[in-house]
C-alpha cells in the first residue's frame with residue numbers, strides 16, 4: 063500500500079520538523095493539498111510552500127489540486143516539483159486534454175472524483191490516467207468523517223479498471239484512519255492519504271509504520 067501523508071495537517075509553525083519526520087518515515091509519497099477558495103470553500107497553500115518541499119522533501123510530491131481550471135498552472139506545478147498531478151473531474155471541461163498536458167510535462171496524471179460523482183464518469187478516460195482518487199469526504203478540510211459509500215465505490219472503480227484493462231491505481235482521501243485502512247486496501251485501494259490520523263498522534267513516525275503494515 064502506498065501511503066501519502068497529507069501535509070494539510072502538519073504544523074505550519076514548524077514545517078521543517080514535519081518534513082524531516084516524513085523523510086525519515088516509511089511514507090511513500092507526500093500529499094500536497096492545494097485549494098483556491100473557489101472550487102472548495104477553503105484556501106490552503108500554493109507555490110511558495112511547494113518550492114520548500116521541492117528543496118527539502120525527498121518523497122515524491124503527490125499534488126491534489128482543488129482548484130478551478132487547473133490547466134492554467136500545469137507547467138508551474140511541474141516547475142514547483144510535482145511528481146503526480148491530480149485534477150478534479152468536476153473542475154475540468156476538457157479532461158482528456160488536461161491529462162495529456164500533465165503527461166507531456168513528464169508528470170503522472172491523476173483524476174479525483176468528489177463523493178457525488180459516479181465512477182461511470184471515467185468510462186472513456188480511465189485508460190489514460192495513472193491514478194483515480196476517490197474522495198471519501200467533501201474536499202476542503204482535514205479531519206472530516208469518512209463517507210461509507212466509498213467502500214462500494216472502490217469496488218466499482220476496480221471493476222471499471224479490469225473491464226477496460228487500464229493500468230491505474232486507486233487512491234482514497236479523507237477520513238482514512240487505522241480502523242478503516244485495512245478494509246479499503248482489501249476492497250482494492252492501492253494508495254491511502256491520511257492527514258489527521260497521522261499528524262495528531264503522539265508519535266506520527268510510529269503511526270506511519272502501523273499504516274505501512276497494512277497490505
Ligand code: DX5
Pocket residue numbers: 068070071093095126199200201202203204205206235236237238255256257258259
Ligand atoms: C481534503 C483533503 C485531504 C485532507 C485529508 O480536502 O483533500 O487530503 O487533508 O485529511 P484527513 O486525513 O484528516 O481527512
Ligand code: ZN
Pocket residue numbers: 068093094095126235255
Ligand atoms: Zn487531498
